[in-house]
Amino acid sequence: MLIEDDSVLGAAVRDQLTSDGQSVDWVQRLDEATRALDAASFDLILLDLMLPDGRGIPFLKRFRGRNEPIPVIIMTALDQISERIEGLNAGADDYLVKPFDLTELSARIGSVGRRYAGNPNPSLTHGSLIIDLAAKTVCRDNKYISLTAREWVLFETFIAKPKQLFSKHQLEEKLYAFDQDIESNTIEVHISRIRKKLGADIINTERGLGYRLGSA
Amino acid sequence: MIQRYSLQQRLGLVLSLLLMLVWIGAAWMTVIKTRAEMNRVFDSALQETAQRILPLVVVELIGRDQLDVTQRSAAIREHQEFLTYLVRDERGRILLLSHDADLNTFPSWQSVGFSQSASHRFYNEEALEGSIRLTIAEPLAYRQSLVRQIQTGFWTPLLIFFPISLLIVYVAVRLNFLPLRRFRERLALRGPQDLSSISIEDSPAEILPMVETINGLLKRLSEAFDAERHFAAHAAHEIRTPLAGAIAQAQRLQLESIDVAVRRRALDIETTLKRLTRLSERLMQLARVEGGSLRKDYPSDLKFVASILIDELKRTFGEGLIILEAPTEPLLSDIDPDVFAILLRNLIENALRHGDINSPCHVLLTPDGQLIVTNHGLVVPKADLDRLVNRFERLGDNKEGSGLGLAIVYSISERLDLKLNLSSPIPGQLEGFQVSLSLPVDRRDRA
Numbered sequence: 001m002l003i004e005d006d007s008v009l010g011a012a013v014r015d016q017l018t019s020d021g022q023s024v025d026w027v028q029r030l031d032e033a034t035r036a037l038d039a040a041s042f043d044l045i046l047l048d049l050m051l052p053d054g055r056g057i058p059f060l061k062r063f064r065g066r067n068e069p070i071p072v073i074i075m076t077a078l079d080q081i082s083e084r085i086e087g088l089n090a091g092a093d094d095y096l097v098k099p100f101d102l103t104e105l106s107a108r109i110g111s112v113g114r115r116y117a118g119n120p121n122p123s124l125t126h127g128s129l130i131i132d133l134a135a136k137t138v139c140r141d142n143k144y145i146s147l148t149a150r151e152w153v154l155f156e157t158f159i160a161k162p163k164q165l166f167s168k169h170q171l172e173e174k175l176y177a178f179d180q181d182i183e184s185n186t187i188e189v190h191i192s193r194i195r196k197k198l199g200a201d202i203i204n205t206e207r208g209l210g211y212r213l214g215s216a
Numbered sequence: 217m218i219q220r221y222s223l224q225q226r227l228g229l230v231l232s233l234l235l236m237l238v239w240i241g242a243a244w245m246t247v248i249k250t251r252a253e254m255n256r257v258f259d260s261a262l263q264e265t266a267q268r269i270l271p272l273v274v275v276e277l278i279g280r281d282q283l284d285v286t287q288r289s290a291a292i293r294e295h296q297e298f299l300t301y302l303v304r305d306e307r308g309r310i311l312l313l314s315h316d317a318d319l320n321t322f323p324s325w326q327s328v329g330f331s332q333s334a335s336h337r338f339y340n341e342e343a344l345e346g347s348i349r350l351t352i353a354e355p356l357a358y359r360q361s362l363v364r365q366i367q368t369g370f371w372t373p374l375l376i377f378f379p380i381s382l383l384i385v386y387v388a389v390r391l392n393f394l395p396l397r398r399f400r401e402r403l404a405l406r407g408p409q410d411l412s413s414i415s416i417e418d419s420p421a422e423i424l425p426m427v428e429t430i431n432g433l434l435k436r437l438s439e440a441f442d443a444e445r446h447f448a449a450h451a452a453h454e455i456r457t458p459l460a461g462a463i464a465q466a467q468r469l470q471l472e473s474i475d476v477a478v479r480r481r482a483l484d485i486e487t488t489l490k491r492l493t494r495l496s497e498r499l500m501q502l503a504r505v506e507g508g509s510l511r512k513d514y515p516s517d518l519k520f521v522a523s524i525l526i527d528e529l530k531r532t533f534g535e536g537l538i539i540l541e542a543p544t545e546p547l548l549s550d551i552d553p554d555v556f557a558i559l560l561r562n563l564i565e566n567a568l569r570h571g572d573i574n575s576p577c578h579v580l581l582t583p584d585g586q587l588i589v590t591n592h593g594l595v596v597p598k599a600d601l602d603r604l605v606n607r608f609e610r611l612g613d614n615k616e617g618s619g620l621g622l623a624i625v626y627s628i629s630e631r632l633d634l635k636l637n638l639s640s641p642i643p644g645q646l647e648g649f650q651v652s653l654s655l656p657v658d659r660r661d662r663a
Contacts, residue, residue, distance in 0.1 A: 012465045082554050098459070
């Protein structure tokens with residue numbers, strides 16, 4: 001979820017994250033953010049600290065009181081280091097000072113996401129695959145295997161939690177913002193493409209339940 | 217240093233002097249009055265004695281056979297004659313003297329009544345139509361001796377009671393100045409950053425208006441600082457957010473466009489916007505350090521602030537380019553942590569932008585509050601070193617920096633009265649640039 005009131009910056013951030021394969025819900029007010037959090041779950045929150053209906057830090061403190069293990073990266077235009085320290089003390093996992101490079105934003109999101117997944121190390125191996133989560137590359141026998149943004153998001157979801165079973169609905173949530181129409185067979189199409197590129201056994205289907213990471 | 221007078225001492229001195237004058241005046245008036253009364257009594261006695269003697273003298277002289285004989289009275293028994301007398305006729309012939317009368321003492325006859333010489337008091341009385349004239353004399357020495365005894369009787373207690381009354385004045389003045397002393401102590405205990413109201417609970421009526429005025433001024437100052445901080449925060453947000461949006465859109469344009477010219481143009485826009493961002497940031501920092509309060513009324517750990525800042529700068533400049541050496545224990549100081557961060561950021565960015573790109577910048581924080589930032593690079597001539605602390609000064613043709621970094625550092629050091637030292641080359645070496653500052657640190661926790 002992106003909580004940012006500036007339209008120009010918000011649009012650029014949304015486009016950047018979407019091109020990274022992320023599904024972005026963008027709100028511009030804290031009350032909208034609260035309603036969105038009550039309605040859905042998110043993998044990460046990008047929070048601006050100065051919003052039209054309040055400041056981000058009290059919102060962050062209230063959010064942390066809900067004990068939901070969701071990483072939060074604060075975006076601040078305030079140039080005082082005390083504000084950044086206050087944000088970290090309030091429960092932020094990282095911060096970005098405006099203006100920031102969009103590539104740094106992507107890197108910070110990846111870094112925080114990996115920390116929350118319990119593995120801050122960006123490099124993994126899975127069978128014969130060498131996976132670089134920061135660079136978003138997959139390699140086998142010294143050959144890079146290209147994945148689209150959507151394919152990468154799905155693959156990263158599985159590789160981050162290798163033993164977890166993911167339902168189709170959970171995978172759909174990873175791919176689409178709430179304001180986009182979901183096609184009924186999109187997940188099956190993407191998983192089929194991943195199997196073609198990485199091996200038929202890379203993802204196991206558990207009929208009626210969902211999908212789980214397989215062997216490479 | 218201007219010597220200021222003490223109200224307490226002045227009041228005590230004035231009261232003591234006045235008391236002394238009053239004591240002296242009262243004693244003096246008492247002595248005068250007593251002496252006058254004493255003289256009256258003595259004169260009365262002298263007159264009474266003359267009037268008692270005269271009839272006896274008249275009787276004796278009438279019974280004389282020869283009137284032109286001078287006779288001296290004989291003493292019945294030996295004694296010192298205190299009062300002496302002389303009897304004359306109208307022609308001034310001495311007819312009778314008391315046994316100890318000294319003729320040289322008595323003046324010529326003037327009239328009935330009192331008169332005085334340097335040594336004696338006289339009373340003249342006459343009888344038989346002035347044909348018999350009596351003059352009685354009393355030595356003034358006795359009266360003077362009595363006056364001296366009376367004066368001594370007054371002055372001697374004064375010598376005892378006067379110091380006691382001075383002590384009472386001193387104690388009374390000190391006690392009554394106690395509220396002022398308490399007020400002074402309350403002010404002395406406050407640090408320069410303490411803008412809270414001064415307590416008025418035991419302020420006397422005379423200084424209450426002053427305390428209320430000071431509290432009013434403190435409130436206005438506190439509100440002004442809060443307004444400045446609030447404005448600075450909002451100004452930063454209002455400037456940085458649209459700049460962030462414009463830079464982000466320029467970056468998206470570079471990513472989304474396949475036209476090389478468009479991408480080049482977008483890159484130029486991004487570069488210019490980033491320069492504008494840095495300049496506006498420096499200008500806001502300069503306004504902040506020149507206008508607002510630079511200290512807090514509580515200490516902060518500068519080592520923690522330095523580590524947070526350096527972690528942030530490493531994201532921009534890369535790992536390994538900034539090396540921090542700091543003590544293991546916290547480095548507490550009442551410098552505003554945001555001001556310290558501004559100071560350190562400018563020093564480090566200056567070092568990295570203008571130093572050798574292949575060698576790191578060293579930041580040293582010592583337990584006694586020395587901050588030393590060092591970078592390798594070309595030597596900066598002395599003449600350039602002196603002008604670099606001025607605004608918009610740059611080295612040579614370098615147009616990259618804002619020219620405000622060291623000016624901001626200098627402004628902070630001036631306002632906080634820190635000793636700032638710029639050296640090039642690095643002391644003991646042949647190249648490089650070093651900035652050192654002595655920070656005010658709280659040494660209590662390190663005792």
